[in-house]
Amino acid sequence: MANFSQEPDTAVAVLGKALEWLRQGHQVALATVVRTWGSSPRRAGSMAAINETGAFCGSVSGGCVETSVLEEALEAMEHGHSLTLSFDVSDESAWSVGLACGGTIAIRVVPMTGPGAVHSELYDAVVASIGQRRSCFLVTDLASNRVDFYRTSARLRACFPGLPSGQLEAGVFNAREQQWFLNVFEPPTRLIVLGGVHIAQMLVPMAQLAGFDITVVERRKAFAAEARFPGVPVLIENAGVALGKLAPDARTAVVALTHNPELDDPGLIAALDSPAFYVGALGSRRTQEQRRLRLLECGVGLGQVERLHAPIGLPIGAATPGEIAVSILSEIVSVFRGKG
Known part of the structure; x- marks a missing residue:
């Protein structure tokens, strides 16, 4: 069996591979964790x-x-049928099947x-929607296997008013006296790195492994050299201008790493004014206190300035560029997951 697990394994990436196989004439099945x-x-x-060859992604x-x-x-x-598999694993055998415990x-x-x-x-439709950085939803009738696509959460909630009012998450829910499965597809998280410095060279591959889409912004050509960030988009221009083009959204993190106010501040002003x-x-x-005063003098609101994580990263005693990159990525993930 060919295992394509080295490729991104987000649900959207898996769908992309499945659609590619379909275009190549393969038979394809999808397996989804529903509960x-x-x-x-x-x-x-x-x-x-x-x-059908046993290859999987x-x-x-x-x-x-x-x-x-x-x-x-x-x-x-082979038989053209859908099914739901259930695996019940005891604590004693959990490790053998990839579970931390039962x-x-x-x-x-x-x-x-x-x-x-x-x-x-x-x-x-899912892949196209995510390509436009728009969330979307699939709802499966687990009795009939009918699947419907919803472009917005408003439309979804209008059809299923019993859904929780908070953030929608994938899972089985009950409505109209039957069971449904909701799958939620979100655009990938983005990381915009201001400054092609050594710490950035450590942070970028770590963030890629964590599933982030990366863009580096660096106006100094020597620091923006392709060899420093192979395969990663690098914008060679002023950080404020670049942020205007990149339009950070609610699934975007921005980090300023040059330690140079002239290079960092325009990008920080734009980032703090974004979602x-x-x-x-x-x-x-x-340095942060000096930066705070500069940003306030530039007209950045106090509430916006207080959004800034600085000194950057979790306080783990990081000293080397690699350790600092670990602390930065850890803080980003913590905030994204609502723990920071």
Whole structure:
């Protein structure tokens, strides 16, 4: 079996690979985690795509659970039926199947080709929506296997008024006297790095492994050299201008790393005036106090200035560029997950 797990394993990336296989003439099935209890390394909504050769992309668990899902997916493609698999694992055997401790996971396996297949245009719509950095939703009737696409949460809530009022998350819910599965697709988190310095060279590959889309902004050509950030977009221009073009949204983090007010401040002013969920800047407490006064003098509101994470990063005693990068990425993830 070919394992494409080195590729991004977000649900959208998995759908992209599944659609690519379809265009190449393969039979394809999708496996989706619909519910978890106890410990599970993959959240509800996690996906894997499998084709008839046994090649797969993504992950729904690990160990023998993954193997069993692949086998069931091959059978589902052959017979054209959907099914829900449930795995109940005791604490004693949890490690062998990829669970940290005992738990139960339910996984829905659906063929994308053949009799009973779900129409691929729904998944095309998901990929297109995420490409435009717009969230979208799929709702599956678990009894009939009907899947519907929703472009907005407002439309979804209008059709299912019993959904929780807070942030929507993937999972099974009850409505109209039956069960449904909601899968939530969000644009990837973005990280805009102001300054192509050494710490940035450590931070960028770490953030890529964590699933961030990265853009480096650096107006100094020597620091913006392609060899310093291979395969990563680098904008060679003023940080304020670049932020205007990049338009940070609520799934964007911005970090200023040059330690040079002339280079950092224009970008910080633009970032603090945006919906970016995290804005951080390198520097000591004294540097931050000076930066704070400058930003206020430039007309940045007090509330906006107080959004700035500076000194940047979690206080883990980081000393080397690599350790500082770890502390920065850890703080970004903590804030994004509502823990910071």
